[in-house]
Amino acid sequence: MRALRPLCAALVLLAGPVWAEDLPTIRAAVLKIGTVNWELATITENGLDEKHGFELDVQPYADNGATRIAVEGGEADMAVADWIWVARQRAAGKDYVFIPYSRAVGGVVVPEDSAAGTLRDLAGGKIGIAGGPLDKSWLILRAYAQQQYGIDLKAETEQVYGAPPLIFKSALSDEYAGAINFWHFLAKMKASGMKELISVEEAGQALGLDTDTPLLGYYFKESFLSEHPDLAQGFFEASREAKEMLAGSDAAWDAIRPRMNAKTDAQFDQLKADWIAGIPARGPVDAAAADRMLALMAKLGGAELVGEATSVPEGLFADVK
Known part of the structure; x- marks a missing residue:
């Protein structure tokens, strides 16, 4: 008791x-x-x-x-x-x-010295994704990139899928142009110096979703x-x-x-x-x-x-x- x-x-x-x-x-x-x-x-x-x-x-x-x-x-x-x-x-x-x-939802983070300013700048690079190809954050970000920039992130990038801890460690080693992870791993990534490129919340709002x-x-x-x-x-x-x-x-x-x-x-x-x-x-x-x-x-x-x-x-x- x-x-x-x-x-x-x-x-x-x-x-x-x-x-x-x-x-x-x-x-x-x-x-x-x-x-x-x-x-x-x-x-x-x-x-x-x-x-x-x-x-x-x-x-x-x-x-x-x-x-x-x-x-x-x-x-x-x-x-x-x-x-x-x-x-x-x-x-x-x-x-x-x-x-x-x-x-709480995820987002995309990039290395501290990355010159990327938008999702469009990740074209041609690798994206580390926790959760697999049907990860909801990844799907929303793909829809946002299509709406805002007319690009298909799936076609324009190489996706590397893995467990959240693996994506976390690989991203900190600068193995990806950008990384999508669960919110608490993203928090640790940001605390380690990585920069948030865009949150799923921001992307969802642009798509007309109620992110509340x-x-x-x-x-x-x-x-x-x-x-x-x-x-x-x-x-x-x-x-x-x-x-x-x-x-x-x-x-x-x-x-x-x-x-x-x-x-x-x-x-x-x-x-x-x-x-x-x-x-x-x-x-x-x-x-x-x-x-x-x-x-x-x-x-x-x-x-x-x-x-x-x-x-x-x-x-x-x-x-x-």
Whole structure:
């Protein structure tokens, strides 16, 4: 039992006749080194789970595929994914429901001494890409380059696909004209002196997308949430309170710094700044804006990316406020 839990349990008793041991448990399947652990640790270490009517049990896994198997097989109740993937699963018949977590997205960075000023200047060079040819950042940046400069980045550059850590290390060794990586690796790359050429947010805005739409979120089985009618809102409240703590408290960041794998103060500061910048506005997801984004993803990535989800499935986004 965590040190703060006796106090939190006492507060629960003062608020009403609910005993801590009666609280539902959410088993969260997470990537062992995933950045979502920063928020979840803030929730558990400050007793925000019990404050909002549940007990959070964080279960680490080696890779994202294992977290998805855990939820599907009933070994866990929740995992993290982008809503486009969740929409694909729901369209295929799974009862997954999405609760917003972050709008943090990637971008393109170039070496510190690069003369590139736009994506057009990467033509003829190598681009390192984490996530594969259907990476959503890569697809959006390709669409942006086509719109703005009339070039097909896929045809005009050589793509090198690899795991995020490999792209990170190779980019720092100046092996690429530009690199696309997950947001936290990009933060470390920028802290090491690389320059952001363009963010996916900027490219998305130019394409007419609502970049306030949170891309990443927690997904649950709808059947699980139906068994606990107030659980979705309670979890959302705990998540929002953790975000508020991290947005306004240096002490909250000091508490999770050992989890962040920040090698330098510069990396720590950049990770902190970019995480805070990714906090979405409170409120329900704009389904119409999400539908426009999904239509673009379907156009760019086809069924291989979105499956049968050609529009946002009804009930995809949890009713949280």
